[in-house]
Amino acid sequence: MSTTTDPLDRAQIDLLLSLDDGAGAALAEIVGEYRAVSWQGRDDLRRELREGDHTALSHTAHSLKGASANLGANDLARVCAELEMHARQVELVGSDEFADADALMERFEAEFTRVQVALMLLVPEG
Amino acid sequence: MKILIADDDPTSRLLLKAMVSKLGHECVVAEDGSSAWEVLASGGIDVLLTDWMMPGVDGPELCRRLRNEVGGAYIYIVLTTGLDHPEDVLEGMSAGADDYLTKPVDKFAVQTRLVAAERVTELHHQLAYTQAQLERANLELLEQSLTDQLTGLGNRRRMDEDLDRVHARARRLGRTYGVAIFDIDYFKRYNDHYGHVAGDGALRDVASCIELIVRAGECAYRYGGEEFLVLMPDCGLGDVVSTAADRIRRNVLQAAIPHEARPSEPHVVTVSGGVSCWMPGSRLSAREMLEEADQALYDAKTAGRNRISAAPLGGPDDGLALEVSGSGTSARA
Numbered sequence: 001m002s003t004t005t006d007p008l009d010r011a012q013i014d015l016l017l018s019l020d021d022g023a024g025a026a027l028a029e030i031v032g033e034y035r036a037v038s039w040q041g042r043d044d045l046r047r048e049l050r051e052g053d054h055t056a057l058s059h060t061a062h063s064l065k066g067a068s069a070n071l072g073a074n075d076l077a078r079v080c081a082e083l084e085m086h087a088r089q090v091e092l093v094g095s096d097e098f099a100d101a102d103a104l105m106e107r108f109e110a111e112f113t114r115v116q117v118a119l120m121l122l123v124p125e126g
Numbered sequence: 127m128k129i130l131i132a133d134d135d136p137t138s139r140l141l142l143k144a145m146v147s148k149l150g151h152e153c154v155v156a157e158d159g160s161s162a163w164e165v166l167a168s169g170g171i172d173v174l175l176t177d178w179m180m181p182g183v184d185g186p187e188l189c190r191r192l193r194n195e196v197g198g199a200y201i202y203i204v205l206t207t208g209l210d211h212p213e214d215v216l217e218g219m220s221a222g223a224d225d226y227l228t229k230p231v232d233k234f235a236v237q238t239r240l241v242a243a244e245r246v247t248e249l250h251h252q253l254a255y256t257q258a259q260l261e262r263a264n265l266e267l268l269e270q271s272l273t274d275q276l277t278g279l280g281n282r283r284r285m286d287e288d289l290d291r292v293h294a295r296a297r298r299l300g301r302t303y304g305v306a307i308f309d310i311d312y313f314k315r316y317n318d319h320y321g322h323v324a325g326d327g328a329l330r331d332v333a334s335c336i337e338l339i340v341r342a343g344e345c346a347y348r349y350g351g352e353e354f355l356v357l358m359p360d361c362g363l364g365d366v367v368s369t370a371a372d373r374i375r376r377n378v379l380q381a382a383i384p385h386e387a388r389p390s391e392p393h394v395v396t397v398s399g400g401v402s403c404w405m406p407g408s409r410l411s412a413r414e415m416l417e418e419a420d421q422a423l424y425d426a427k428t429a430g431r432n433r434i435s436a437a438p439l440g441g442p443d444d445g446l447a448l449e450v451s452g453s454g455t456s457a458r459a
Contacts, residue, residue: 019144
């Protein structure tokens with residue numbers, strides 16, 4: 001994952017900004033919800049991975065993928081998709097010979113932080 | 127339009143809600159399939175935008191329920207799904223969805239779906255309206271086809287249907303029923319004297335006299351030109367039919383509709399009547415019941431008119447004659 005690109009897709013942010021009359025109320029509301037959802041999701045992912053609960057892991061990763069895409073956090077959405085796929089494979093065949101879960105989680109954590117920082121700059125927490 | 131958004135992800139709900147509201151539609155949100163189902167069941171929703179994956183009742187299940195269980199207005203369904211599972215789309219459409227959106231949803235994609243939704247729901251509204259109108263028109267036509275236009279009483283066709291039903295029921299349950307046929311006395315002379323328009327008026331007046339006396343559960347029909355028939359389900363004993371018929375005869379007499387051309391006293395419109403009564407165990411068919419009453423009517427005519435005559439109880443085989451009250455009723459031997 002390149003660290004030079006913007007963690008938030010500008011086009012999606014513009015779309016969110018266009019949803020009200022430019023005051024950014026809709027954007028702020030969605031960012032607020034996303035903060036709650038994503039922090040909770042990160043905690044869940046960590047726990048589910050530790051406990052080896054791949055059914056829950058695939059659900060959490062799926063939800064976080066959709067929510068991140070809504071905010072234009074496309075790289076984070078992609079890592080979530082990989083996590084979801086990984087969890088499904090383990091569910092299906094009982095082993096994960098295709099992906100290294102720890103490496104995936106490391107990438108997730110790094111991207112997660114970048115997204116949160118970008119969101120902080122976009123909509124300061126009030 | 128009133129749009130329901132069902133999604134377990136709050137950011138998706140907010141995003142869709144903002145888009146839909148901005149397009150000028152009313153918006154309701156549900157956090158999962160079960161609460162979406164409750165909103166849908168309470169009515170008033172035009173479009174459902176539902177997520178594919180939800181805990182409990184998921185998108186496809188919601189589609190199936192909606193298509194199988196909710197009556198009333200058509201609800202346009204758009205499924206939202208991730209791009210990574212294109213096979214979901216086919217399953218969703220098969221489950222009853224009208225269209226789909228891929229996540230993250232695009233403003234213009236939502237707008238185009240809603241344009242289609244508006245057109246389709248409008249068509250369904252028109253269809254439902256037209257169908258309701260047709261059903262109403264059909265009922266009116268049916269009613270008309272069973273009603274005598276001049277008197278407003280049931281016509282011969284309705285009488286045939288009702289008689290068959292009452293007869294079958296009496297046989298099955300061991301009940302009684304009575305048939306009374308009335309004929310206006312010297313009606314041809316009335317028409318010749320007063321003209322056909324007045325004749326129609328007299329028919330209407332006599333019909334009203336009959337209808338006024340007919341009790342709940344009984345039905346009056348125009349049986350022929352100047353003939354009327356009253357069907358009395360569960361009439362009890364045979365003499366009850368004669369008594370009821372005689373009450374109708376007296377009511378017509380007391381209406382005192384002038385009939386100057388009547389060759390004998392009284393110079394008012396009168397009716398003669400013949401009755402037959404079906405008793406449990408009788409072998410008479412519905413048609414034979416009519417013939418019996420008709421024969422009794424003939425007897426009443428030959429006995430001097432303005433009177434009621436009764437067919438032998440239970441049919442000719444029983445040989446039971448019915449003697450009836452004084453002033454104008456007689457039993458056929």
